[in-house]
Amino acid sequence: MTKYIFVTGGVVSSLGKGLTSASIGMILERMGFTISMQKLDPYINVDPGTMSPFQHGEVYVTDDGTEADLDLGHYERFTDTPITKDSNYTAGKIYRSVILKERRGEYLGQTVQVIPHITDEIKAAIRRGASSAPDVAITEIGGTVGDIESLPFLEAIRQFNLDEGPGNCLFIHLTLLPYLRASGELKTKPTQQSVGKLREIGIQPQILICRTEKAMSRDMADKISLFCNVRKDAVIEERDVDYSIYEVPINLVQAGLDRQILAHLGLQPRRGAEWGDWKRMLDTIQHPEHTIEIGVAGKYIELHDAYKSIYEALHHAGIAHACKVRIRKVSAESVANQGADGPLAGVDGILVPGGFGERGFEGKIETVRYARVNRIPFFGICYGMQAAVVEYARHVLQIPDATTTEYQPQAANPVIDMMEEQKSIKEMGGTMRLGAFECTLAPGTISQRVYGAERISERHRHRFELNNAYRARLAEAGLVMAGVNERLDLVEIVEIADHPFFVGVQYHPEFKTKPMRPHPLFREFIGAAIQHSLHCRGASRAAHIEA
């Protein structure tokens, strides 16, 4: 029988609820339990696909083609549980299905209300999230306790706990202990008030996880226990990490979270949890042998969350080479305005990530040109791959007005064009080419070598593609069509053979990487960047000696 854990957050947003939930999932998996992970988001958008990355950070994509909250990325990076369309529900998605049922007359004349109809729909969504019948289903509730919009979700989990009966549900509340520099102390009042709010609506958290920048003393934990009605040893410290988010699961185990979860759910571990490999990985992160710098030229670089999975993927690839990867965030627009030389001087590799629209696209094209002619390892992802194709068409094929119809619909030379099946689509939400598609790799290519496979599957999110009308000419001019979806006849990977590393992919490899299992293309890209950096350092040392 499945047991349920609900993770709520209090005091402030951005506390790291996603990371903490993912860590809980990982801790359970390491004890031999099967799990499922789910996020409930209280906003009204049906999914984050129509939101600007500045609003919501990156849009994560699942294998089955859902555009989802970026916390699902943490779930996939920390755990081995499959993430599906049922792993993320928003208020909008819940309301949409209730309203559709109402229109079909399924409520048989009743007045449709938040309680019980919306809350029933939320409870059904929680059960769908656990349809694999795992030992433990973990559901994170987005937003902060006290928000108006999260109330139906909190009410639903209160009812859920009642339906399931004693010992089957566990409420974990993540809270903040702010540190007041003036008085030099941590404060518990916001936590008391946040737990008070939860208790008002009938939820008594059994475990409190306290985010703090300073050590939480035993006295402080006892005080929180007394005022919040939580057992003393269930007040768990979650200190700010020193050097990596991947410290969080181990820190939580050291603070006793694993034992508390087992005790509250009445579970016996299936096996003794092994953390040796994880500790060795953390040690590698802490003591790298190399340091390199990768330039990421994008449109949303001001916001770290906008390219979260890209940065994590680079970090994972670095771990495989015992290499610290510094990121130089470069605005693609600044490259368009002032050229690539200044902003990208001295980087060891260049990555152009996905994106949409006109702003920054010319800068991305110039960034690709800079990487290509200066033989700097280059990795282009989605819009970045499309920029690479446009650049090749303009400067190698000598078609100066080559472009994408994404921002020049009447282009004379649309080397990137809208996919045929996209042309009739009018609605914006959830209508791109989404989710996992197969790709066949050409022999003798970088991709085929590093994947070590002939067929792969990767996740997509785009409307445009390499225009097949230009494929033969591009190939003749040396652009290698390294991966193709044979069924749809779409080019998915382009490479340049005469270059240390030049790969553009139409899909999003950054969604399939874990700290100890980096994505093969990212791993190879970082390997090439290390070679580039050693070569440059060697060259500058030689010049120095000569002088």
Ligand code: GLN
């Ligand atoms: N804007 C491009 C398209 O829709 C690329 C999308 C992306 O980078 N995710 O095809």
